Amino acid sequence: MQYVTDIQEFQVEEGKGSAVTLGKFDALHRGHQKLINRIREYAKDGSVQSVVFSFDMHKDSLLTAEERRELLEGQTDVLIACSFTKEIREMEAMDFIRDVLVKKLHARYIVVGTDFRFGHCQRGDARMLAEVGPQFGFQVDIIEKEMYGNREISSTFVRESLREGNVELANNLLGYTYQMEGVVRTGNQIGRKIGFPTMNVAPPDRKILPKYGVYACKVKVDDKWYPAIGNVGVKPTVEETPVLLTEVYLYDYDQDAYGKTITIQFCAFKRAEQKFSGLEELKTQLKKDIQYGWEYFHEKK
Numbered sequence: 001m002q003y004v005t006d007i008q009e010f011q012v013e014e015g016k017g018s019a020v021t022l023g024k025f026d027a028l029h030r031g032h033q034k035l036i037n038r039i040r041e042y043a044k045d046g047s048v049q050s051v052v053f054s055f056d057m058h059k060d061s062l063l064t065a066e067e068r069r070e071l072l073e074g075q076t077d078v079l080i081a082c083s084f085t086k087e088i089r090e091m092e093a094m095d096f097i098r099d100v101l102v103k104k105l106h107a108r109y110i111v112v113g114t115d116f117r118f119g120h121c122q123r124g125d126a127r128m129l130a131e132v133g134p135q136f137g138f139q140v141d142i143i144e145k146e147m148y149g150n151r152e153i154s155s156t157f158v159r160e161s162l163r164e165g166n167v168e169l170a171n172n173l174l175g176y177t178y179q180m181e182g183v184v185r186t187g188n189q190i191g192r193k194i195g196f197p198t199m200n201v202a203p204p205d206r207k208i209l210p211k212y213g214v215y216a217c218k219v220k221v222d223d224k225w226y227p228a229i230g231n232v233g234v235k236p237t238v239e240e241t242p243v244l245l246t247e248v249y250l251y252d253y254d255q256d257a258y259g260k261t262i263t264i265q266f267c268a269f270k271r272a273e274q275k276f277s278g279l280e281e282l283k284t285q286l287k288k289d290i291q292y293g294w295e296y297f298h299e300k301k
């Protein structure tokens with residue numbers, strides 16, 4: 001996959017056209033996957049290159065740029081991560097069509113959802129693309145929204161579910177398990193003292209985490225997955241200054257992981273993070289959480 005961050009530097013392969021899908025693509029949820037599958041179909045015979053054109057809004061996001069890139073590896077020929085700069089924001093819709101979609105991407109197929117909007121003041125939309133398509137030589141596919149019950153799947157819906165701690169719903173909307181990655185750093189060593197050594201990991205910058213609380217997790221260390229129980233939050237019982245961390249206790253791991261990069265997947269919500277009266281009360285609750293996690297994975301709820 002070709003990864004492009006500066007659209008000015010990019011040109012579709014000589015003599016080839018492209019099948020392009022456009023949007024923010026923060027989540028790469030099941031709705032986004034529908035669009036990506038369509039451009040893949042067009043590119044299957046090699047006649048056109050498939051292009052995912054994503055606008056990076058520079059906000060807190062579900063996927064870091066690196067994660068989006070990894071998830072799309074092997075799924076598309078080209079990923080354009082286009083910064084949503086003033087220049088892009090203020091570009092007239094027709095200029096975007098002419099200068100970017102036609103001149104740079106040689107678009108033959110454009111695949112968007114029903115509510116896709118673009119260009120200065122969002123004046124461009126899917127209908128406008130379809131109207132001018134014949135004149136510029138591209139076909140437009142407007143894809144019906146993938147639904148969850150009677151609500152459209154969207155990145156906003158995934159963010160809301162995470163905010164409520166409902167990772168099961170978020171994972172269903174995504175079609176994969178929500179995760180974060182980070183380097184294991186030293187904690188206060190209290191966990192070890194109370195019998196539950198944990199790995200402490202700070203989330204990447206601007207990465208959205210689920211609501212503060214306890215989750216059944218899967219954790220990848222050195223390419224191996226382990227069942228675990230984790231806490232997302234600021235440990236109010238033991239920390240005076242809040243520092244957001246995800247902390248995980250792995251069931252079958254007894255080595256030193258400091259400095260290693262691990263991946264944490266959030267599988268199920270157990271309870272909200274609490275401030276306990278002291279370490280004894282925390283320890284009593286931790287035992288219950290650990291029991292819950294063990295049952296979650298062993299009874300495969």
Ligand SMILES: Cc1cc2nc3c(=O)[nH]c(=O)nc-3n(C[C@H](O)[C@H](O)[C@H](O)COP(=O)(O)O)c2cc1C
Pocket residue numbers: 186187188189190191192198200214229230231234235236237238247248249272273274275276282286289290
């Ligand atoms: C499953 C689990 C649940 C936790 N729940 C809470 C909690 O509700 N409140 C809290 O203050 N800390 C909670 N913690 C964090 C503990 O305070 C922390 O593990 C302990 O202080 C050890 O921290 P250390 O690794 O920095 O030594 C939880 C940790 C785990 C692994």
Ligand SMILES: Nc1ncnc2c1ncn2[C@@H]1O[C@H](COP(=O)(O)OP(=O)(O)OP(=O)(O)O)[C@@H](O)[C@H]1O
Pocket residue numbers: 022023024025026027030031032034035111112113114115116143144145146147152153154155156157
């Ligand atoms: N549920 C869906 N089914 C099909 N297409 C979708 C769906 N959601 C979004 N799309 C389309 O995918 C492209 C990228 O969508 P985009 O990420 O901008 O929207 P979104 O997921 O609704 O995010 P947000 O909630 O932040 O607005 C757009 O063309 C959009 O119309």
